[in-house]
Amino acid sequence: MEIVIGLICLLVGAGVAVIVMRSAKTGSIREADLKVQAAQSEAEQVVHDAQRQADTLKKEALLEAKEEILKNRQAAEEENRQRKHEIHTLEQRVMQREETLDRRNSALDKREHQLSAQQGSLDRKAQEIDQLYTKQLSELERIAELSRDEAHRELLDTVRSEVTHKAATIIRESEQRVRAEVQKTAQEIISIAIQRTASDHTAELTVTSVHIPSDDLKGRIIGREGRNIRTFEQISGVNLVIDDTPETVVLSSFDPVRRETARVALENLIADGRIHPARIEEMYQKAASLVAERVQEAGEQAAFDCGIHDLHPEIIKTLGALRYRTSYGQNVLRHSMEVAELAAIMATELKVDIHAAKRAGLLHDLGKAIDHEVEGPHAVIGAELCRRYGEKPHIVHAIEAHHGDIEPNTVLDILVQAADAISASRPGARRESAENYIKRLEKLEFIANSHDGVDRTYAMQAGREVHVMVQPDKISDADSAVLAHDIARQIEDEMEYPGQVRVVVIRESRATDIAK
Known part of the structure; x- marks a missing residue:
């Protein structure tokens, strides 16, 4: 309050000074006196008003302080009452727990007393049992001597x-x-x-037939004094056979890539119509480039389909050449991909390296692409080729051992052997096995029909299942189980077959009547 009053006085003084200065400027002393008196009166009035306002503010502040102190005192008393109530509640809970513990201690004391009594009884019984055991043991020793x-x-x-x-x-x-x-x-x-493997194979031979629009073209293909045909055979390395077969000429060669190149070149020459030695050489060069591209694409596609992406370019090129190679009518590239798939499936079942099995299966017949150029078994040729281009030793060993040229000594070797045998021997894979397939079906039916009481037999599902119809008056239900077992054992003893053969004996009895 004193500070406020001081400030007000300071302001009043400043005002008076201003007025005096203004009065001095006007040069009127009287007016200055009057203004000073007025200013003093006004200052006294301001001081009086400020004093009154300060007293009012002081009273209001005291009232607010008293109200705040009262509120804090009431809150503290309320909090004190709540804490006393909580303490009282906790004391009651503690007392209840003490009473519960007292009751439990009494019960435990009583139980301990009972257990002590029972333990004494058990000790006495144990002593009696030991005495009886000793007595019986002595008696048994006496009796048994x-x-x-x-x-x-x-x-x-x-x-x-x-x-x-x-x-x-x-x-x-x-x-x-x-x-x-x-x-x-x-x-x-x-x-x-x-x-899980069912692939179709296209039968191809060592000869290729090329259709021509008319027999007049045969003379143009031969040329004057045979110069066209001689040029064609010298450039292509393929024998061109022209006989009386209408509208057909035959290309013959053991090299399937050369034979395919010659076929493409001859078809292009026939389509072009200009057949002479220079044109033959030009067309053959174009056909050779085209076939080389096809070989490369076939090798890359086979590797991609099998999920193998790190083969050497020369191996891929040699692998693609198998597209035009057949073995007993079975396409060797398709056979190699099938062997890779079969080996991977069996490797999955046996929990061995699937990638290695697939890689060895795909490359196992690689030597067949160049076996007409290099002496030796195709397994050894393929293994040497793979070894030259950085294949791992266990892959090379599996390739070399798949026909027994060396002794197989790993699971991978056996897998490739088994997959190769399955792919080659499955029904329809090769021309030779078609006859064996029919003989196997006939043999299955013959074995089943040789048993007494069999009426009819049907070999089904490519020889993997045999349905045997029996005569119900001769074969009972119990005999049916024995008959199925006997037929299965005889098939195992007398036949060789891939996979397994399921024998199903069917006994059916019907009774018929007519309602009139």
Whole structure:
């Protein structure tokens, strides 16, 4: 308040000074006096008003302080009452827990007393049992005329001999069961691989027939004094056979790539119409470039389809040449891709390296692309080619061992051998196996029909299932199970087949009447 009053006085003084200065300027002393008196009166009035306002503010501040103190006191009293209530509640809970613990202690004391009494009773009974056991043991030793140690040794000898015999029996049965399960598992894996692979193969020969629009072109192909045909054979390395077959000429060569190049060149010459030595050489060069591109594309596509992306370019080129190579009518490139797929399927079942199995399966017949140029078995030629271009030793070994040229010694070797055999021997894969396939079906039906009580037999699902219809008056339901077992065992003993053969014996009895 004093500061406020001081400030007001300061302001009043400043105002008076201003007025005095103004009065001095006007030079009127009287007016200045009057103004000074007026200013003093006004200053006194301002001071009075400020004093009154300060007193009012002071009273209001005191009232607000008292109200705040009252509110804080009431809040503290309320908080104190709540804490006293909580403490009272906690004291009651503690007292209740103490009472509960007292009751539990009393119960535990009573239970301990009971257990002590029971323990004493059990001790007395145990002593009585020990006495009876000792008495009975002495009596048994007297009756058996053997001491305890002697009886123990005799019992151990007897048990040991029985356990040894039983263990030998168990081991023998386990070995038999394991052999049966291994055989069954191997058959299942091979059958799964066979069933999951069903590819068609195009039969091709060592000769290629080319259709011509008319027989008049045969003379133009031969040329004057045979110069065209001689030029064509010298450039292509393929024999061109022109005979009396209408509108057909034949290309013959053991090199499938050369034969395909010659076919493309001859077809282009026929379409162009200009057949002379210079044109023959030009067309053959274009055909050779086209076939080389096709070979490269075929190799790259085969590697891509099998998921193998790091083959050497020369291996890819040689692999693509297998597109024009056949073995007993089976396309070798398709066969190689099928072997890769079969080997991968079996590797998956056996939990071995799937990528290695697929790679070895795809490359196993690589040597067939150049076996007309290099002496030796195609497995050895292919292995040497792969070794030259950086394939890993276990891949090379699997390729070299797939026809037994060297001894197979890894799971990968056996997988490639099995996949190659499956792909080559499955029904319809090769011309030779078609006859064997028909013979196998006839053999299955013959074996089933040779049993008494069999009416009809049907070989189904490419020889993987045999349905045997029996005569119901001769074969009972119990006999049906025995008959199915006997037929299955005879098929195992007398036949060789991929996968497994399911024998189903069907016994049906019908009764018919007519309502009139």
